[in-house]
């Protein structure tokens with residue numbers, strides 16, 4: 001915008017400057033012409049008197065203080081055009097006007113116009129007429145005056161404009177750029193703030209400029225929109241938190257009642273297999289609902305809220321694996337927990353949920369006859385590794401499996417939502433730990449949760 005304005009400004013100033021210089025030049029020329037005509041009339045009058053001398057008359061007529069530069073050249077030419085009297089700077093070729101001008105004067109009586117006199121730095125203007133009355137009747141009187149001063153003044157103005165225009169242009173451009181950047185600063189501030197607003201920071205608002213103008217109205221309107229979006233987001237989070245919370249109780253009840261039925265000797269064997277399948281699906285439903293609850297809470301608070309205590313990871317892994325023992329047995333997969341005691345500062349419920357997700361995935365992707373193990377190791381980085389001998393994950397899919405809703409083979413359709421690993425990652429990262437995976441297609445995968453030592 002600044003460049004555009006500077007360009008337009010330069011164009012206007014140049015056009016204006018050109019107009020100024022040419023009009024000053026022509027006005028000064030006209031003035032010089034008028035002054036010369038005036039001098040001419042005075043001189044012609046005086047020349048009618050007897051015993052007059054052109055040089056003396058001109059000396060009186062020309063204003064004192066005029067320099068050779070401005071000085072008038074006067075000549076009286078006889079009827080043949082020969083110079084008989086002269087005043088002023090010496091003229092190289094004698095006569096200052098040529099024959100054609102004299103012919104024109106003979107015809108029209110009077111002539112004025114520009115002339116170029118050899119030896120003079122600038123053009124002159126000249127007035128020529130025939131004298132009448134007195135002894136010089138019939139002679140030509142020629143008065144010429146240099147246009148130097150007007151050319152000089154116009155040249156000075158042009159020079160001034162050439163120097164002043166770029167300076168004025170620079171000042172105007174810098175000023176314009178400064179004003180524009182001050183005016184656009186609030187937009188910049190809004191842009192920067194808007195770039196940082198996301199679902200986790202839905203409470204942030206754009207800065208509203210103090211002036212009551214279009215920008216402040218824009219900021220207020222966008223803030224209004226952000227507020228409505230935040231309310232909608234809150235409502236959605238509250239809904240999924242409430243829904244998952246509400247679902248947990250009936251699922252827990254189903255699990256408990258199926259357990260009772262499975263333990264009862266009165267349950268016929270054919271019902272047992274159906275019930276254990278129901279038990280398995282209820283447990284899976286419980287994990288999915290648990291995942292949704294973790295996620296909605298995490299999104300509402302911006303992070304997963306933890307209730308950390310020093311926990312032995314082996315003590316944590318054993319009951320989680322025990323809950324999935326039935327599933328493993330049904331699938332013909334061996335499930336083991338091994339390793340050493342390793343204490344870490346963790347939220348046992350949430351980390352249990354993460355391990356359950358990993359075991360659930362491992363059991364789902366391991367064919368009959370395979371093995372799934374949870375191995376706990378201590379040291380500087382207490383680690384919990386879930387290892388399977390299953391299908392594995394192709395190398396190009398590995399970087400994305402922790403993303404939300406990402407599933408390796410959608411067509412395979414085990415019914416997962418692609419949430420399990422994202423929740424594992426969130427839970428582990430909330431603990432200040434890391435989760436990574438190594439996998440070889442066809443050979444199996446190992447997911448490793450590395451945590452910090454208790455008190456570390």
Ligand code: ADP
Pocket residue numbers: 357361362365388390391392393401402406407408409415416417418419420421422445
């Ligand atoms: P889902 O709910 O679909 O299991 P996850 O986030 O738990 O979603 O897993 C994402 C994808 O990673 C799954 O679709 C699955 O294909 C793949 N995956 C996870 N664990 C394993 C594993 N142990 N072996 C093979 N593939 C796995």
